[in-house]
Amino acid sequence: MDIFTHAALGWAVSPTPECVAGSILPDVALLGHRRGLQPPLAYRWTHSILFAAAIAPLSPQAALGILTHIALDIPTHGVKFATQPFYPLAGWHLATATEWEFWNRTWITAALLVAFALTYRTIFLS
C-alpha cells in the first residue's frame, strides 16, 4: 500500500506522531529498492509482528503504528510483496492476485479500512 494510506490508517487509529511514524516505518526497508526486483530481506523483518514487539518497549504507539501497517499490507499485496506477519517463525501470507495500485480493488479495501478505523475512533473513543 502507498505511504499516505499507511499514515492515514495510523493517524485514524491513534493520532500521535509516534503512531503515524510507526505506520510508515516498515517500508523504510524499501528505500533504494529498484522497482521490479524482489523485496529485500529487511522488508520481511519490518513487516513482522516480531518487529512491532521489538519496538514496543521503546514506543508502544510506534508499535501500534507498525501493526496497522502490517494489517493494511496483508490484504493489499500480491505474491511478490506478500506480507508474512509471523516471519521468520512462519511463512503464512494472504497474497491477492494483484499488487496494490491506486483505484484497484486492493486500494479500495485499504480506503474502507481507514474509513472504518476513523469512524470507530470517532464514535467509540471520543
Ligand SMILES: [Zn+2]
Ligand atoms: Zn509495507
